[in-house]
Amino acid sequence: MEKVFRNRMATAVMLTPALAVYTFVMIIPIMWSVTYTFQSGNAISGFEFVGFDNWIKFFQDDTAIDALMFTLRYAVVMTVLQVAAGYGLALMYIFFLQNKSPLVRTIIFFPVILPTVAVALMFSRIFEAAPTEGPINTILQWLGGDLTDFLGTPGTAFWIVILMDVWRSMGFYAVLLYAGLVDIPQDVMESARIDGAARWKLVRRIVLPLSLPVLLSALIFSINGTLKVFDSIVALTNGGPGTSTTPLTLYMFRTSFAYGQYGYGSTVAFVLTILCLLVTIFIFRSMRRDVTE
Amino acid sequence: MISNRLTGRRALSAVALAGAGILTLAACSGGDDGDADPTASGDTGSEESTGTTSEEFTYLGQTQNTTIAATLESLEVGACSAAADGTPLSTDAIDGTTWDQQLQVLAGNDALSNMSMAAGTPSLMKEFVDAGLVLNLSEAFAELGVEGAVLPAAEATLKQLHQTDDLYALPTEYNIEGFWYNEDLFAEAGVDVPTTWTELVDVAATLNDAGIQPFIAAGSDGWPVTRLVGNHIFRSLGADALQAVADGEASLTDADYVASADAIAALGDAGYFGAAPGSIDYNTAMNQFLTGGGAMFYMGSWALGNFNDEEQNQIGADAIGYFPFPEVEGGAGSIDETPANAGIPVMFSASHYTDDIGEWLACIAENYGDVALAESGQVTGFALSETPADQSELTTMVQDQIANAAGSVLWFEAAFSAEGTTVSQTNGGGLANGSLSGAEFMELVQAANGG
Numbered sequence: 001m002e003k004v005f006r007n008r009m010a011t012a013v014m015l016t017p018a019l020a021v022y023t024f025v026m027i028i029p030i031m032w033s034v035t036y037t038f039q040s041g042n043a044i045s046g047f048e049f050v051g052f053d054n055w056i057k058f059f060q061d062d063t064a065i066d067a068l069m070f071t072l073r074y075a076v077v078m079t080v081l082q083v084a085a086g087y088g089l090a091l092m093y094i095f096f097l098q099n100k101s102p103l104v105r106t107i108i109f110f111p112v113i114l115p116t117v118a119v120a121l122m123f124s125r126i127f128e129a130a131p132t133e134g135p136i137n138t139i140l141q142w143l144g145g146d147l148t149d150f151l152g153t154p155g156t157a158f159w160i161v162i163l164m165d166v167w168r169s170m171g172f173y174a175v176l177l178y179a180g181l182v183d184i185p186q187d188v189m190e191s192a193r194i195d196g197a198a199r200w201k202l203v204r205r206i207v208l209p210l211s212l213p214v215l216l217s218a219l220i221f222s223i224n225g226t227l228k229v230f231d232s233i234v235a236l237t238n239g240g241p242g243t244s245t246t247p248l249t250l251y252m253f254r255t256s257f258a259y260g261q262y263g264y265g266s267t268v269a270f271v272l273t274i275l276c277l278l279v280t281i282f283i284f285r286s287m288r289r290d291v292t293e
Numbered sequence: 294m295i296s297n298r299l300t301g302r303r304a305l306s307a308v309a310l311a312g313a314g315i316l317t318l319a320a321c322s323g324g325d326d327g328d329a330d331p332t333a334s335g336d337t338g339s340e341e342s343t344g345t346t347s348e349e350f351t352y353l354g355q356t357q358n359t360t361i362a363a364t365l366e367s368l369e370v371g372a373c374s375a376a377a378d379g380t381p382l383s384t385d386a387i388d389g390t391t392w393d394q395q396l397q398v399l400a401g402n403d404a405l406s407n408m409s410m411a412a413g414t415p416s417l418m419k420e421f422v423d424a425g426l427v428l429n430l431s432e433a434f435a436e437l438g439v440e441g442a443v444l445p446a447a448e449a450t451l452k453q454l455h456q457t458d459d460l461y462a463l464p465t466e467y468n469i470e471g472f473w474y475n476e477d478l479f480a481e482a483g484v485d486v487p488t489t490w491t492e493l494v495d496v497a498a499t500l501n502d503a504g505i506q507p508f509i510a511a512g513s514d515g516w517p518v519t520r521l522v523g524n525h526i527f528r529s530l531g532a533d534a535l536q537a538v539a540d541g542e543a544s545l546t547d548a549d550y551v552a553s554a555d556a557i558a559a560l561g562d563a564g565y566f567g568a569a570p571g572s573i574d575y576n577t578a579m580n581q582f583l584t585g586g587g588a589m590f591y592m593g594s595w596a597l598g599n600f601n602d603e604e605q606n607q608i609g610a611d612a613i614g615y616f617p618f619p620e621v622e623g624g625a626g627s628i629d630e631t632p633a634n635a636g637i638p639v640m641f642s643a644s645h646y647t648d649d650i651g652e653w654l655a656c657i658a659e660n661y662g663d664v665a666l667a668e669s670g671q672v673t674g675f676a677l678s679e680t681p682a683d684q685s686e687l688t689t690m691v692q693d694q695i696a697n698a699a700g701s702v703l704w705f706e707a708a709f710s711a712e713g714t715t716v717s718q719t720n721g722g723g724l725a726n727g728s729l730s731g732a733e734f735m736e737l738v739q740a741a742n743g744g
Contacts, residue, residue: 043401
């Protein structure tokens with residue numbers, strides 16, 4: 001085995017096909033897109049060099065800064081809620097359900113495989129206010145509240161999107177974290193129980209520290225996915241009302257393909273790339289610190 | 294150790310060289326895209342018809358518009374069977390919400406169909422024309438001998454819209470816009486048709502008090518609300534008011550323009566658009582009107598297809614009346630200037646134009662108007678050779694209105710950039726549900742329009 005790896009020729013031959021595909025499909029388009037950030041135009045009317053204009057425009061563009069803030073807010077709130085909900089469910093599987101959990105796990109996992117547009121359509125009907133009232137509005141009015149246009153006001157629209165995405169993905173994180181929790185050796189748990197540890201203390205002192213690696217990998221997974229959210233927002237609110245629920249991905253899409261400004265759109269895309277890179281580096285550095293403890 | 298460092302440095306320099314090479318390559322090709330200049334627009338029509346045959350005649354449309362595809366299919370088996378012989382029709386449809394984006398991608402890849410619905414934003418259509426992607430129909434008609442197939446009024450509207458000297462699109466719809474109202478609901482509340490803006494607001498108040506929703510508008514799509522803003526501007530400041538904004542001579546944030554937006558925002562504030570208008574889309578709004586959910590529905594005459602359809606229209610075609618957008622007292626515009634447009638017309642791609650396609654084009658030019666009117670009740674901008682005997686009253690009324698219109702005006706976003714159009718339409722719902730004031734709306738649109 002070592003002989004094969006030491007032989008540089010063999011390594012090169014084995015690596016080259018995959019490396020070539022990766023370079024042509026990922027690296028070259030990314031580099032190409034970076035050069036677009038210094039140009040302006042589109043496929044129909046051609047490109048012209050504009051230097052740093054796009055970058056200056058980005059930092060002076062209110063809509064772009066709003067989109068950046070929305071992306072960050074969404075990512076943080078979603079990650080916290082997703083992973084917390086998943087962790088809570090995983091703990092429930094371990095402590096309350098034990099052997100009977102496969103059916104419940106499957107049912108809770110089911111929304112993950114549903115198509116996003118179908119789920120968005122369902123949620124928009126549930127929270128509908130006109131022309132027919134949805135169930136939530138009916139219940140709200142029965143309890144004495146007012147008819148609320150949930151998807152028409154910026155504040156509530158944000159929370160409906162969060163609710164929809166958490167409902168969809170908590171099953172996935174529950175299963176992921178459950179796999180990590182199951183690995184905790186049973187004898188450690190038993191000895192702690194014998195020592196008189198109540199359930200909550202058990203979780204805080206034993207389960208949480210031992211499941212930290214899988215929790216951190218779930219956090220990384222979640223942050224990476226939520227920073228790049230697109231389909232759930234488009235399907236539910238299409239960035240509305242106005243541009244209050246527009247993340248960077250949707251803003252980039254609209255700028256490039258609706259307004260025909262490929263240069264500025266590439267700039268927005270590159271800002272998003274830098275953001276993802278920074279977040280990943282930050283998480284990896286803090287993870288390294290934990291492991292060496 | 295030493296060998297490791299050496300190979301490390303070599304690998305690093307190799308990667309650096311490769312990266313620099315890639316960057317140079319990409320930058321060069323980026324420049325070439327701009328250099329590959331298309332021939333001057335206007336000449337492409339006559340120079341491109343080198344091929345003589347085509348395997349099929351492709352048409353791409355929006356799923357929201359079924360009339361064009363249906364009419365083409367009728368023509369294929371009817372008047373155009375000679376053209377269809379050897380070049381059968383092949384239709385395709387995609388959703389209209391991202392229509393402009395899809396067209397741009399297709400255009401960039403030279404994959405436009407022979408005939409397709411045109412770009413929704415006039416500024417994008419202008420880009421297509423400048424890039425030589427669209428067939429010059431004035432020249433093509435001259436070659437095929439079918440000049441005069443398009444009504445002068447429709448031709449003038451299209452040339453004004455695209456700011457071109459020649460015709461580049463066919464008016465498969467020629468629409469006028471105005472308020473369609475439910476006569477039964479008006480009788481129930483005891484109100485008459487208003488002719489001035491103040492009367493309109495009073496009528497709305499009376500209807501609202503009688504428990505009838507005064508206006509129906511698709512706030513989610515935005516443009517039904519911004520149409521009202523645009524028309525108010527035309528009525529109060531004259532027919533050139535919005536072209537002045539596009540030319541930079543005026544700004545939407547000027548007080549008299551904001552006053553029009555405020556007038557519509559006032560309606561939204563008073564709740565005259567019903568509950569949650571920002572979540573209602575075009576089809577829902579249409580359905581609401583046709584099932585008696587509201588009294589007044591600002592829409593274009595393309596909706597006649599829905600009004601004449603007995604399955605969709607549950608209030609009956611007799612219960613629907615029309616009145617033009619009222620005049621604003623003391624305004625520079627007049628009630629006779631009818632908002633007219635050619636809907637989303639159709640265009641022909643220049644790159645796959647052959648003699649077979651030319652046959653189809655000639656046949657469409659001569660027969661489309663008659664077939665569309667006879668089968669769908671669709672009023673088009675084509676010259677008619679026969680009037681159907683059992684035409685609905687609404688259709689006759691629309692044709693009369695077109696014939697008697699003293700002048701025409703376009704719509705609010707007609708002269709705006711693609712970005713201005715999008716921002717205007719995404720914020721129209723905010724005006725209707727009272728969450729945006731007139732000044733805020735105008736600021737957003739002016740900023741997006743490059744102001």
